[in-house]
Amino acid sequence: MTEKKRGFRKAFSIIFILLLILGIIAAWIGYQVFMGPSITDKQEYLYVKTGDTFEDVVRTVSEQQIAKNPAFFRFVAETMEYPDNVKPGRYKLTKGMSNRHLIGNLRGGYQEAVKFRFENIRLKANFAALLGKNFEADSTAFIAILDNEEVATSYGFTAANFFTMFIPNTYEIYWNTAPNKIVARFHDEYNKFWTSERKEKAAAVQLTPQEVSVLASIVKGEALHTDEMPAIAGLYLNRLKKGMLLQADPTVIFANNDFTIRRVLNRHLTIDNPYNTYRYKGLPPGPIMLPSIASIDAVLNYKQHDYIYMCAKDDFSGYHNFARTQAEHLVNARKFQRALNERNIMR
Known part of the structure; x- marks a missing residue:
């Protein structure tokens, strides 16, 4: 074998090894970006509000230090076509969760329901405040319904006794559920309770x-x-x-x-x-x-x-x-x- 051929093969081997190393590095980085532990324990939930855009979600992830590397989060989200599939909700976070896992939940709208428990509530205003604390809508939206005589009548109550429709218990309700639908859910549970x-x-x-x-x-x-x-x-x-x-x-x-x-x-x-x-x-x-x-x-x-x-x-x-x-x-x-x-x- 001539010196020239040996030099060519040596160079080819070196290039091959370098490409292999680069490939391994790229695969490792890709794995870390998509599948590796990427979510911190800074927050327990990621809240995506109704009307939030992709940029709003990325801003929240960055400001609340939810992802170790927000740039990687953005890259994976764009790769998985999440920007066009933003869904509001309350999404459970666990330390070490991958970007792919979280974005899959976000894209599919796989949120965790709120386990809403209430008891020892004295006034409608207290109840509205508790609802506003646990769900996306604020207390004013809930008190507007609780004080609405037409709403009370539509459910078969008077304005004075409408409060009796809410049976203290534990309910699983999605965080972004509209106030009127939450009240409708309580009415369903009331009917089940009154056997x-x-x-x-x-x-x-x-x-x-x-x-x-x-x-x-x-x-x-x-x-x-x-x-x-x-x-x-x-x-x-x-x-x-x-x-x-x-x-x-x-x-x-x-x-x-x-x-x-x-x-x-x-x-x-x-x-x-x-x-x-x-x-x-x-x-x-x-x-x-x-x-x-x-x-x-x-x-x-x-x-x-x-x-x-x-x-x-x-x-x-x-x-x-x-x-x-x-x-x-x-x-x-x-x-x-x-x-x-x-x-x-x-x-």
Whole structure:
């Protein structure tokens, strides 16, 4: 073999090896760009808002340090034709996720639903604020629906009792779901909750499902312990049957719109408000808070007894002393008032 041929083969081998190395490097870089761990643990979710463009998504990824290399993220997104397939949603991020995996989720709209749980909600404004915190729409969009009499009527409620349609529980709902569709979902769940059995029990105590929920809101306001709810419900049902004033302190607090009240005084009882059950007979026009499932079922499965009075125990255990006569009740009430005085609870 001539020197010239040997030199040519050597040069060819060197070039081949260099190309092979470059190919391996390119493949490794390509793997890292597409399949390698690219997502950080800086954020738990990537939120893509309704109307966001591809550039908005890239800006979010960069500003929130979601991708280790935003330029690589952009390259993979463009390669996978994501710029023309941006879909709003709440997308789960995991440390070490690849660009290809994330962009595949984004392109397909494979978002993770919000596990929305609510309980112990007092006012519509509180509920709207919680909804606005958990979903894309802000609280003003939700309160506009909750306060809309036409919407309430369309679902078979009044403006006053519309709040009873929302059954406290855990719901899986997509983050970017429109407020009106979220409310429609709650209505579907309400209909599922009010089974024929529950409706029959409501009819047995001569109450509509909405009225049961209104009474349940009072029971929840009175009861610190779930196991006492059926007894409290039975007491109020006894009062309703007798045509007596309910005289429920939680309704007075609601009517006064002062939730700092710890001791209901005579001056609180004078307010002229349909929620003041010391002045107005029967149930108030709407709930004083969102009733829990436990309180609703406590009304439907109330404890049968002949008590018509109750007063919180003076040991501040959260339980109540029940009484059949006003004389018995006054003894219990004086004990509790004395305990309040001893602890200097004057309002």
